Amino acid sequence: AQSVSQHNHHVILSEAASLELGCNYSYGGTVNLFWYVQYPGQHLQLLLKYFSGDPLVKGIKGFEAEFIKSKFSFNLRKPSVQWSDTAEYFCAVSLDPSGTYKYIFGTGTRLKVLA
Amino acid sequence: GAVVSQHPSRVICKSGTSVKIECRSLDFQATTMFWYRQFPKQSLMLMATSNEGSKATYEQGVEKDKFLINHASLTLSTLTVTSAHPEDSSFYICSATPPSKETQYFGPGTRLLVL
Numbered sequence: 001a002q003s004v005s006q007h008n009h010h011v012i013l014s015e016a017a018s019l020e021l022g023c024n025y026s027y028g029g030t031v032n033l034f035w036y037v038q039y040p041g042q043h044l045q046l047l048l049k050y051f052s053g054d055p056l057v058k059g060i061k062g063f064e065a066e067f068i069k070s071k072f073s074f075n076l077r078k079p080s081v082q083w084s085d086t087a088e089y090f091c092a093v094s095l096d097p098s099g100t101y102k103y104i105f106g107t108g109t110r111l112k113v114l115a
Numbered sequence: 116g117a118v119v120s121q122h123p124s125r126v127i128c129k130s131g132t133s134v135k136i137e138c139r140s141l142d143f144q145a146t147t148m149f150w151y152r153q154f155p156k157q158s159l160m161l162m163a164t165s166n167e168g169s170k171a172t173y174e175q176g177v178e179k180d181k182f183l184i185n186h187a188s189l190t191l192s193t194l195t196v197t198s199a200h201p202e203d204s205s206f207y208i209c210s211a212t213p214p215s216k217e218t219q220y221f222g223p224g225t226r227l228l229v230l
Contacts, residue, residue, distance in 0.1 A: 032217060043119075043158075044208070044221040051217065090158065094217075101147065101216045105158045 002027045004093050006106035013081050014114050021076040021109050023065075023091030023099070032094040033074040035065055039087045047089075050074065061085070083115045118142055119211050121222035128199055129230055136194045136225045138209030144189040145211035149219060150182070153206040165192045199229040 007022045025031065037049040048059025055067040065076045074091060091106040118141040128134050138148055147166050151159040153207040164182050165171040171184035181203075193213075196203050206226050210219035 034218070036221070043223040044210075046218060046220070049218060101212060101219070101220060102149070102161060102164060103159075104161075107158045 002095055004091055004104050004106040006091055006109050008109045010110050012057045012112045015083055016080045019078040019081045021089055023074045023106055025072050025093045026030055027095055035094040036090045067111050081113050083113045086113045116222040118202045119220050119222040120223050121209055125226045127228045130200055131198055134196045134199055136207055138192045140190045140211040143213045146214050147212045148186055148192040149210045150194050151208045155206055179205050201229045
């Protein structure tokens with residue numbers, strides 16, 4: 001069965017530290033890839049997405065992600081985190097983009113940034 | 116743009132009663148809406164896919180008679196939890212996709228507590 005793995009469940013960083021959150025998926029076909037963020041008490045917001053083209057995708061708030069097809073990975077990065085980045089981050093994969101566009105979500109990573 | 120609302124945000128009900136949750140796309144027409152359930156400290160689990168004017172498609176293990184979904188217009192989908200029991204207590208989240216279908220936009224969620 002298709003799955004999405006986020007290996008880091010909890011991450012604690014100090015402000016200005018660099019961030020990389022891993023996301024791997026198991027599916028051999030064409031995929032669309034997404035990172036969403038859920039701030040405490042708020043709804044999921046789209047950070048960035050990859051459909052095709054340049055595998056390095058830049059999103060909002062200084063986040064970027066790189067799609068490495070050979071590794072089935074779509075890791076999220078930010079060079080310097082801020083206290084306001086404290087949130088839960090979800091990787092999602094949409095299989096068969098020509099079809100139903102259903103998402104499979106990863107388990108999420110809780111990021112805490114210490115001021 | 117791409118705002119999705121849910122109502123109510125929180126609901127408490129007695130065991131055996133039914134609860135209706137509304138999901139609205141406020142500034143776009145949503146040909147497809149999705150309903151998710153999120154358990155504490157876990158990821159989002161897709162319950163069903165709802166297309167305007169047709170029957171919802173339920174994921175494996177989700178009881179269609181328990182969770183009734185209606186997508187009567189391009190801006191409104193409803194989820195009715197029938198004969199609710201304490202184990203139905205959860206956070207229910209909807210998402211909607213515009214006609215391009217590529218990206219889901221999420222509502223703020225509804226917290227259901229069944230006593």
